[in-house]
Structure formats: C-alpha cells, structure tokens
Amino acid sequence: MASAPQQSCGIRAGSRRPxxxxxxxxxxxxxxxxxxxxxxxxxxxxxxRL
Incomplete structure (x- = not known):
C-alpha cells in the first residue's frame, strides 16, 4: 500500500521563503x-597608543 505524501501543516515548500x-x-x-x-x-x- 502506498501512502500519500505528507505535507507539514499544509504549507507548500515554495511558500516558505519570505x-x-x-x-x-x-x-x-x-x-x-x-x-x-x-x-x-x-x-x-x-x-x-596606550
């Protein structure tokens, strides 16, 4: 059985960069x-000089 890829908190990897x-x-x-x-x-x- 293949599991679905996990996403951390629903944030896409590309949107992490400010x-x-x-x-x-x-x-x-x-x-x-x-x-x-x-x-x-x-x-x-x-x-x-000291």
Missing part, C-alpha cells in the same frame, strides 16, 4: 556594517 525586501535595506545594512568595522578599527588604533 518575499524579497527593498534593495534600499540591503544598502543600509551594508553601510551599517562598514561603519561598524570602521568604528572597531578606530578603537583598535586608539588602544595601540
């Missing part, structure tokens, strides 16, 4: 990441 957000948010995340690394570099440079 919709693509605005590309502006990607730019904001990129700028924030670069600013964070620049801040860490400045702090490291300041600690070297």
């Amino acid at each position: 919709k693509r957000e605005s590309p502006v948010l990607d730019v904001i995340y990129l700028v924030a990441t670069l600013a964070l690394f620049a801040l860490v570099a400045l702090i490291a440079k300041g600690v070297e």
Whole structure:
C-alpha cells in the first residue's frame, strides 16, 4: 500500500521563503556594517597608543 505524501501543516515548500525586501535595506545594512568595522578599527588604533 502506498501512502500519500505528507505535507507539514499544509504549507507548500515554495511558500516558505519570505518575499524579497527593498534593495534600499540591503544598502543600509551594508553601510551599517562598514561603519561598524570602521568604528572597531578606530578603537583598535586608539588602544595601540596606550
């Protein structure tokens, strides 16, 4: 006897992925990441002087 394929909670596999957000948010995340690394570099440079 072959059983029917199971679906988890009736959600199709293709609908699990969220919709693509605005590309502006990607730019904001990129700028924030670069600013964070620049801040860490400045702090490291300041600690070297101690």
